[in-house]
Amino acid sequence: MARQRTGESGGTSILALGIILGAAFLIVILGAVGRAYVAHAELQQAADVAARTMVVAGGDDPRSRAIALARENGARRVEIEPDGSELHVRVWASAPRVLGVRAGTQIMAESWIDQPPPALAGDGGPNPPGQYAGPLVYVDGGVPICPRVGAAYRVMQADARRDGVTISATSGFRTYAEQAILYAQLGPAIAAPPGVSRHHDATEFDLKVGPAGSSVHRWLTAHGPAHGFVQRYSWEPWHWGFVAGC
Numbered sequence: 001m002a003r004q005r006t007g008e009s010g011g012t013s014i015l016a017l018g019i020i021l022g023a024a025f026l027i028v029i030l031g032a033v034g035r036a037y038v039a040h041a042e043l044q045q046a047a048d049v050a051a052r053t054m055v056v057a058g059g060d061d062p063r064s065r066a067i068a069l070a071r072e073n074g075a076r077r078v079e080i081e082p083d084g085s086e087l088h089v090r091v092w093a094s095a096p097r098v099l100g101v102r103a104g105t106q107i108m109a110e111s112w113i114d115q116p117p118p119a120l121a122g123d124g125g126p127n128p129p130g131q132y133a134g135p136l137v138y139v140d141g142g143v144p145i146c147p148r149v150g151a152a153y154r155v156m157q158a159d160a161r162r163d164g165v166t167i168s169a170t171s172g173f174r175t176y177a178e179q180a181i182l183y184a185q186l187g188p189a190i191a192a193p194p195g196v197s198r199h200h201d202a203t204e205f206d207l208k209v210g211p212a213g214s215s216v217h218r219w220l221t222a223h224g225p226a227h228g229f230v231q232r233y234s235w236e237p238w239h240w241g242f243v244a245g246c
């Protein structure tokens, strides 16, 4: 009898153990599925944040900011590349651990966002926002400007010389730091605050033109646009910018 009872209770124990193990297995599976789901949702957020940052961040280097933000949101690897008119962001992270064991697989999330049209970037000019960071050439004995604008300027200058008009530049590309000094010296009525001046684009010259309507100013107004240069501001006869950018 005792043995029978033992047998019976043993059978019950095995059944109970089976139910407990089955439930535990289900909990582990559901937990793993849940963690994978949450991990992917978080990674998706990292991709979305990076894509949005690429478009709205502005500043010198939106790509670095986007990658840093994606990493802060859990991404291990980030790739951002143009895809037609859109930007395509892909981020990867390690799959969550199951029972403390790394699955060894990577999960990936992606996000697309429309690239901003170039005309909206920066302060209305064709250059991206921020300080120009490319190569510089020097015209008129030391005025820095980007190579493409420098080449167009020299052609325009030679053209003016043939008409007996002398054009020379007093200022070209300026760093934020140089603009900050000018702003402090000249004040807001004459100089733009650092970060706002078009001189950061390396497409802009201040030229020796004299007052509006001078012979040099008249020549520039007549011939500057054919060389790609326009007077940017009606109240600054000396400030001429290259429309096509660097």
Ligand SMILES: [Zn+2]
Residues within 6 Å of the ligand: 199, 204, 205, 206, 238, 239, 240
């Ligand atoms: Zn200027």
